Each structure stands twice: as C-alpha cells, then as structure tokens.
Amino acid sequence: MGQALEALKEALRARFPMHVVEAPASRMPGSAHALEYAPAGEPEAAPAPSGGWSTGVAALDRALGARWCAQPGAVAALVGERSSGRTALLCALCAHRVAQGEVVALVDATRTLPAAVLARIEQRRAVVIRPARDAEALWAADQLLRVGAFRLVVVVGGPAPGEVVLRRIAGLARAAAAKVLLLPEEGRQGAAGRAGCALVHVGARGTLDLAPALEFEDEDRLPAGTRIPDRRPRA
C-alpha cells in the first residue's frame, strides 16, 4: 500500500504542477492514505513538509517555491546586480545545508568568494573548486554531480549556460538527488529561467530584496552615518 501511494504521489508530482501532500487521516475518516494538493505558485498556502529541504532562509525558500524545494534534484539561478546580497544568501545556505549533514561543493570561477566567511563552514564537508579558466566551471560541476556525493553544488560565475547545458545539469541533478545553484555574473544568465532552471532575481529591483535583512559584520564598530576620524598625519 505504501509503495503504491508513493508511486501515485510521484506520478501526480510529475504530471501536475501541484504540491502533493498526505492528508491527515483524521480529516478523512476511513481513509488512512489520502492525497490533497495545493496549486503551484502559492507556496505560502502549502504546508512545509516536516523535515523537508530548506535553504535556511525563509525568504529564499518562498522565492524558490515549495515545489522546487520538494524536488529531490533541481536547478535554480540566483541573478542580481553586484551588492544585491547573493553571496550572503549563498554563505547562509551552504552553512545551513552542511549543518544538516550534507556535503557541499562550490565552484568559484570568479575566484572572489570570501575565504574568511567560508572558513566558518564545517570544512570537512565543504569543498571549493577554483578553476583557473572560466570555461571549466560547468565541467567541474558536471563531474561533481556525477559522483553523487554532493547534495548541493554551487557554480559562481562561469560562462552563460545554454539551454542544452542546463538540461544536462538538470538531468544530472535529478539523478544525483542534488540541488544546483548558479550565480552567474551580470548579463550572463544564459538560458536560466528555462530548461528546468528556476530563476530568482535578487535585489531591490527583483523578486527578493534582502537589503533590510542584511547587516555588516562590524556594524557595532562602524555604525552607518558616522565617519571614522582621520588620524593621518598632516603634511
């Protein structure tokens, strides 16, 4: 019975854009195994499955959608301007997933990811790949996905992914039950938003504005609006 129910849920998920959840037996007397659904596009309406996949940032969970989070393997691109807060999101997300016991790989084609911040993540479970050439970033991600060990693969920078590349990565992600996040540089989002790749625009002009939530590490040392006294010796 249980296997048949799981198969039915999978089939429904694959066929219809719905959030399929198991209904509590008390609500449907006489039926211990019933299904109900919530339409996609209204993630808030869908109850968060207990123990479900989460980014650790509620705003990002909402932006990605419950359906994306529920999929075992999925691809998303976080696009946005410089200083939109994408890196802060990424660091929080990686720390959260590592704390959940997952192994994380970050492919940094820009070679600018902050080592001091990443060092706070449990190092034995996070690997950073820094290819010398931009073009090798997606190849590295491809290799990492094939092994099946990394439940989250992040590609920062790299070439604009075409539709074919994205479909292949989405297929690998599904096979490995891994989430893939792309953080392309400005103007290099390629086919993100199509080909099975969700698109989240981070920033004041996008769908996810993090500015109110963000703060500086040294906020107490350098409060906004005040100027550090200039102690340079006067010539």
Added chain:
Amino acid sequence: MRIACLRVREFPTDALAPDESPDRPVAALRGEGTHTRVAALNEAARAHGVRREMNPSQARARCAGLVLVRWDAARVRAAEQALYEALHARCSPRVAPAGRAGEGCGAFWLDATGMGARAGGERAWAASVRAAAVGLGHQRTGIGLAGSAVAAGIAARLAGTDVSAGAEARTGTGAGLVHVVPGGDVAFLASRPIAWLPIGGEVRQGIASLGISRIGELAALPLGGVGARFGPAGVEAWRLAHAIDVRGPLTPPPSSQVIEEVDLLVDAPAPVTQIEPLLFVLRGMMARFEARLTSQGLAAATLDLVLGHETGGEGETRHRLRPARATAQARALWELCRITLEERAGAAAGVASLRLETVELVKAPREQGDLWQARWFDPAAAEAVLARLRARLGEDAVVEAVTADAHRPEARGRFEPLKTFAPMATPTPGARSSSAEKEERLKWALRLYEEPRTVEVTCDEDVPATVGGQEVVEAWGPERLSGEWWTGRPFDRVYWRVATDRDEWLWIFQEPAGAGPFFLHGWWD
C-alpha cells in the same frame, strides 16, 4: 563506541633492560661519540636527578650506579610487537599503536566496545588487559577506558601516574585503571590541563596566552571565535575538548613499516632478470597483504616496492605506488605493481629480493551501504572525483577555506589545497546556529579580488565623490591600515567604504596613503 588506551610508563627501559629491577636506575643512550645523549630513563634514574638529553658523564655524575644501555630500535620494536600480539590475541580484535612504531612510546588503542559483556564488566576486562601487559614484564602499566580516544589517552596517563605513585586510581577501581563512565568524557576532560590535549605547540601556546588553562574552558568558547583566531588547528583542539576524536584502534600507524620481504635467491638459482617471476611472487605478497589490511580495517594509500639487486650491483631500487584511492584489494595493488614495473625498462634486471613497505595507511571506509537510503554514497568515489579535478585543473584548484591571523586584509582568509575531506565524518555539534538565528544574522559577505584593480576616483575635500564613473552616495572612512614593515613588503593604505548611486557597496583603498592611486579591492554582496 568504547576505547581503551594502554600506556606503559618507561617502556623503552623495560624493553632494553628487561632483567633489571624497577628500583635500579636505568638510562638508554642514543647517538655516537660526543653526541651521545640520554634518550630514555626510568623513574629510579629520574629520582636521582638524571634527565633526558644529558650526556653520559653528566648522567653518571648524578647517579653513580646508573645502568647505561644503548638504544636499540630493533629490540624496542620487538617488545612493542610482542605486546601488540599479546593484546590482540587475548584482549581485543582491534588493537593499534598510539604512536610511531619503534619509538618506544608503549601506548596502544584497543577497541573496548562490547568487551565488558564477555569479561564480566568493563573494569574486569580492563584488568585483564593490564594483566596481559604485566605478564610481559611491564609493571607500570596504566589503562584508561572512555568513549573517545582523547579521554582514554588522558585517563591512561592519569592511571599510569597513579601506578607510579603507588596510589589507588581515582575511580576506586584499583591501581592502574581510570574508568570514565559512558557519556562522561566531556565532564572528565573539563578539569584537566590544556597541556594534556594532543595539539600543536603553537595552538597550545596561543590558547594559554588567552589565560585558558583547563580543557573545559576551551570547550566553553564559541567554535566560531576559536576557528577565526586559530584556524583549523584551533577547531581541532575545540573538537578534542568536546571529546570528538577520530583517532582510535582503527587509526593506522603513521610510520613506514616493512610488510614483507622475500629473498628470491632461496628458490631461484640466480637473480631474476624478467618481470614475470616478480609478478608471480608479488601476487602472493599482495594476497597476504590484503588479508592483513582487511583484518585491521585499513586500506593502503601509498606503498613502496623495493627491489634489492644482487650484491655488487646498484643496491636497491624503490618504486612508489599510489593507487587512485586507498584500497585493500590485492588485485588493484598487484595491477599497480605490474604497470610500474612494465613502464620502467630494466627494472627487473638482477633482482635478488623484493620488499613491500607501507608509507601511508588509512582507515578503510566501513560505512555500510543502505539500499533504501538515498543520502548514502561511496566516499571513495568522492575522493576519486576530487583527484580527477586536481589532475585537470591543478593542485591548487581543489581547496578549502582557512582563516589566518594576518594584518593584510586580503590575507585574513585564504584558500589552501584541500587536506582533510571527511564527508562521512560526524558534523561538529554546535558548529552552526539554528536556521532562525542565522536568518536574523544574515551578513554581507565581502568579496575580494585576488589582485586589487586600479579604479578612477575623484575626491571632494579628500572624500571620494565618484568611483569608476559612479557617483558616491555615502562614504565611510578613511580607515588607515598599515603594517608588515617587518616582512620587507610593507603596506600603507587608506580604505573607504562607499555606496554608489547604482546600489553598489565597494571597498576601495589608496596606496600609498594620501598620495597613490586608488584600487578597487572588493565589494559587499
């Protein structure tokens, strides 16, 4: 898991002068001529004022009746081997030396899990382990029994001290045994001195300089702060303070060790000149090696194949064997030998003996695959893909982030080639705050260019007004940073944090301060 640590005090003098009474002062000497020094001594010699690194004359001046013996690594190793075999045969199926073989540390890890049930309790079993060591003449033996290697090691140290002092052990279980109850490791460690933690001297000094003298005080510190100040070594110390330790009876000995040596001239009338006979002998050697590794739960990461050539020839030829990933499979290791020998023309010329040495053994993956658990994966496969990435992208492409105590802003965090990747390791508890707390503390991350880029900056009364064509909306600064004059590469910069009209938060600096060009160092994101 329960781990026992057996530690024999004065093991080298026990091994080198087995017939001497424990009350007789004995010292072992190392080195030749004027460089001869005391390398080990027993309690009686210490009571007379003899110390390590004294020369023989100084030692004799302190104690006229001192018995001096020469250090003999072979005898020390043989005594260690005898103790190892006794422990393995009578006490536990998993025994491993807790130090370098042949160095006479006289310490062993034993897997104590479930042993108590067979022997009538853990304490009774520990007493039998101690009896096995005492039976070989090691009277001053201490046993520590705990849930982690670090606690067991310190408990054994305490137990050994109690033995030498002739006092009962603190737990009341009798001399020579300190038993830490299950789940009590952290509490047991808390009151011990920080100097007893097996950590590097630099980290130990750094921690001590903060006024921390007890392990419990280190455990009470936040992990993030310890990691930021002391880097990975500090994190490791913090993990040890929380009784999280990867060492134990399955940890392989780190030193090189001869596995097997075969004299080919015993069966052959003349030295071997072709590869095939060597491969035939190697097949049997590898099969025996596999059985040995499997019984100890180990895998070979690096091996040395040493070919001894006939007398009068070139002596020995050493070939380093590195499997793509650590393995215990005889077939894979034999294939590696075959490829190595075939690639080197003339390698088999005049070979009279074969020797196999271990260089690096690692713990074999012992995770049981779960057919229904989608999260399980083969750690060896992860290692293999990282090796592939290294091969194509370069050694410095597969890295881990580490913090460093540096004055230069860009040097406070850096990437180093990945050394420790333990995907199946237990996550550090408390390493991360809850998701809710993290969300409250969503911080800007400062992304830095590897090489700061020059940028056009115009100033209005010394305050940046435009940066790279963007109008500056807000500017914080100047913040002057200088230093490293002692390295020969001093820096003297004035930093500004600016917000532009395109909502970009940039970090720029001027070097030299006040007169030089401006550079874009990074941005907050």
